[in-house]
Amino acid sequence: QVYLVESGGGLAQVGGSLRLSCEPSGRTFTSYTMGWFRQAPGKEREFVAAIRRRGGNTSYGDSVKGRFAISREGPKDTVYLQMNSLKPEDTAIYYCAARWGEVGTQPSEFHYWGQGTQVTVSS
Numbered sequence: 431q432v433y434l435v436e437s438g439g440g441l442a443q444v445g446g447s448l449r450l451s452c453e454p455s456g457r458t459f460t461s462y463t464m465g466w467f468r469q470a471p472g473k474e475r476e477f478v479a480a481i482r483r484r485g486g487n488t489s490y491g492d493s494v495k496g497r498f499a500i501s502r503e504g505p506k507d508t509v510y511l512q513m514n515s516l517k518p519e520d521t522a523i524y525y526c527a528a529r530w531g532e533v534g535t536q537p538s539e540f541h542y543w544g545q546g547t548q549v550t551v552s553s
Contacts, residue, residue: 432545433457434526439547442516446551452509452526452544459528459542460484464509466500467537468522468549477535478524479511489533493519516551523548 438450452464465480477491479500484507488500499512509526524547527540534540 431456433459433542434528434544436524436526436544436547439524439549441550441552444516444518444551444553446516447512447514448516448549450511450513450524450526450547450549452511453506454508458507460507462528462530462542463533464500464502465527465529465534465540466509466511467525467527467540468520469525469546470519470522473522475525475537476522477537480533480535481509482533487533489535491535513549516549518551518553521549521551 435453435455442448463482466478467475469475479490481488481500484502497515501510526544528542529540
């Protein structure tokens with residue numbers, strides 16, 4: 431079963447923007463904390479952002495603070511990651527994840543994962 435479906439990845443220029451989407455499929459995650467992680471080749475999975483509930487507490491990784499914004503919107507409680515001022519080091523596969531409980535920053539704290547979407551930032 432695939433419960434989280436990411437989209438919106440692709441190729442962007444340095445300084446450009448992309449908006450990733452994560453849509454629940456087959457079940458709802460309204461009461462779950464939703465997060466975004468990323469993993470570059472040869473590196474560990476890295477926390478990007480998380481949001482407790484719609485309009486609730488948010489948390490960001492140090493490398494994306496002030497550039498990325500997470501939100502939950504729409505009737506399906508779709509989770510978005512607005513990425514601005516992109517840098518080459520933002521290149522990675524971006525994963526959406528869900529956990530029951532408060533905002534977490536460790537991959538092991540999240541119970542459901544999407545299949546990922548590739549983001550490539552080119553200079």
